Amino acid sequence: MFSLESLTTLVQDWLNKTFPPTWALLIEFVIVGILAIALFAALGLVLVIMERKVAAWIQIRLGPNRVGPLGILQSTADTIKLIMKEGLTPDGADKFLFNLAPFIVMIVSMLILAPIGFAKGFHIWDINIGVLYVSAISSVSVIGILMAGWASNNKYSLLGAMRSGAQMVSYELSVGLSVLSIIVLTGSLNINDIVLSQQNGWWLFKAHIPAIISFVIFIIAITAETNRAPFDLSEAESELTAGFHTEYSGMKFALFFLSEYINIFIVCAIGATLFLGGWMPFHIGNWESFNHIMDYIPSFIWFFGKTFFMIFLIMWFRWTFPRLRVDQLLNLEWKYLLPISMVNLIVMTLVAIKGWHF
């Protein structure tokens, strides 16, 4: 099958031949950095227009269709508009923290890109604790949000940031426990190993019931993690607080906005990797001929297909469900999701030890 691995080995060999080793490494850093930023920008543009078109489709109307054919250039127009807006810093705001906050959130999103496997052999950093790294770094984004709320010198931003922070911290537990239940099956935190262990079928199908429960809890928890509806209290317009990014405008707001969409992409990518097999094509057990046919579709198409399917699910939620009240939201996590995920983890461990999965 066509694989990007050949491209990366080609580039690597050529670099090592022409330059001394340290230079080659540095140039690789630069290339990867540029590619990561390009991926960011491309993803941001695509996701914004996808959100608007999906929303329109669910609401029986057309989305943006004036700028460019079928409205494809709409997000470019939005970016240009945001760049040209005045970036206002409110009076009495803590200038250093105010300017730092969007960058922290952005840096965290970029860092998490590192261990994700986009295609066969195509990942930035194949660290042996990949999943733990992702979990740990994503917790740092809460600091960015609290910083934004505090530094705005606005009681409503602070209230919104506190609510947001409480929500994200609570739901991280559920995310962690659902992720753990798959790790128990694979026995390794390395993302490449997890994908390879799904060679004979995706974990969602192999570890039947406990994996399905984990998946459902995972989807609910990541919707809450990324502050998407129905858990988007902190951005609710018809309630009171307009959220931690009220006082931001111009490019800084664009960074918050963009990092929200990138976060969605990343958590969906993690979900696709753990539950739906990452870049592994759809194999069924030992059916060799079927597997061989599936292998003809390149792995990066599998990866992006699965991730965008999950992103579509999350967008579907936003336009269907109303918002939860803040006490109902925290109730849901601490009284329902957490006990269920703990029990599920125990069941999954039992399944893994006894070998009751396919």
Add this chain to the structure above:
Amino acid sequence: MSNEELKTIISEILPNASFEETGEWLNIGLEAADWIESANKLRNFESMPFNFLFCLTCVDWKTHFTMVYHLRSTTTLDNIVVKVKLDREKPEIITVSDIWRGAELFEREVYDLFGVIFLEHPDLRRLLLTDDWVGYPLRKDYEDPINMIKL
């Protein structure tokens, strides 16, 4: 129940009232001094408690004001109209917002537009006009060369 029957029943509990049965509903005229007592009696009347105050307004008759209260009973579906005459120089009447709680906003509106003072009202302020407005627009002698256009 027809107006005559209502008149017989109500004249037992309100001896000082004057009645007029020519309109659609029974009109009861009362003095401002008797109002609070009569209102309580009407509200707590056993056979037909007039518990629903559906309209409270004021009419400026150039020589005096008339407060008009429209009441009805949810049990027997009878309607009555109570009218209380007020002096134009010093229009004061006791509030009924503790008997019928919906009267609170109605009375604020009447105070705002006519200038009738409601004694013992919990919160008598202007409702629809700005707090620093001078004058009472719905009175017949209200002149405002800037805002009023005579058609």
Add this chain to the structure above:
Amino acid sequence: MVEEIGKTAEGDLIINVGPQHPATHGVLHLIITLNGETIKKVEPHLGYIHRSIEKMCESLTYRQFIYTTSRMDYLSAHINNHACALTVEKGLGIEIPARAQVIRVLMDELTRIASHELWWGAMAMDLGAFTPFFHAFRERETINDIMEETCGARLTMNYMVPGGVMMDLHPNFQYRVKNFLTLYKRKIHEYDELVTGNIIFQNRMKGVGVLSKEAAISFGVTGPAARGSGVSCDVRKLYPYEIYNTLEFDEILETEGDSFARYMVRLREMNESIKIIEQLIDNIPEGDFQAKTKAVLKLPKGEFYQRVETARGELGVYIVSEGGTTPYRIKFRSPGFSNLSCLDHITRGGKIGDLIASMGTLDLVIPDIDR
């Protein structure tokens, strides 16, 4: 949209909601005293859209003043005009031809459905679901198109005159209304699936904003807000006007008094309006659409009160006439005014999200309150 005024000494927070709202309530300014997340007091400030309609009507003739009421509660514009026309007819003592009565009732019920559709969409949007708004407007646009063809306007249809209606029905009217009935019946189950049966909506509305029966009567609450608390107050049933006493429909009553009860009352009222339209649409009698009246109307000396059931509650028109061509005093008893007075009572002790849900189910239209 939201500013902070200041903290009181006890540590309470006083905040403003409005007067500009992202939802379609109009310009309502609420001053809320909060203790943490719990509401201690809600105080409405009115007057942002006060146009002194009552004073204006004292210089308009009896034919002219009717159309100022379309601008009062613009979502039930026909019903407001109907109330004024009925009061003038009561004063003049004229008979309305049967065809005009049927046309008026048909227009009223279509307006009621359109108003409830918009209420449903806007309320769902307040609670965070954006999609029902578009579904509601799909039906409402059909009704607006029907109105536009017959009356000439989509929102403030100046169609009722003392004596009947201004012009006859368009020939397409029957066909279009029948199409609308088929469309509506096909789509009504979507409303239940999308909103009513959704557990998040139910949790946001059940037990929230409870209004007891005695409080409803004391505050003078009418309309679906009172019927959700068990108060039987449908003017079409208690004091029937036009041909309502010959039609078969139910008065929907619920007993719990919370937001969900008020929601269910309105949803079922839409079905009752459909029943009324079905009974009438095939039996529109032939005849005049307007009774013969003089060009200049003069009401005799006296007082006249007429009440109708708008989509929000009981609208009363009280005309005091001195025998001239213009009224001496007009008072509009608007349903929103009394419904608003119970807002403080029902939201105390709740959270801010509960305030939004209660306001949504009380269905306030602010121009109706401010007049």
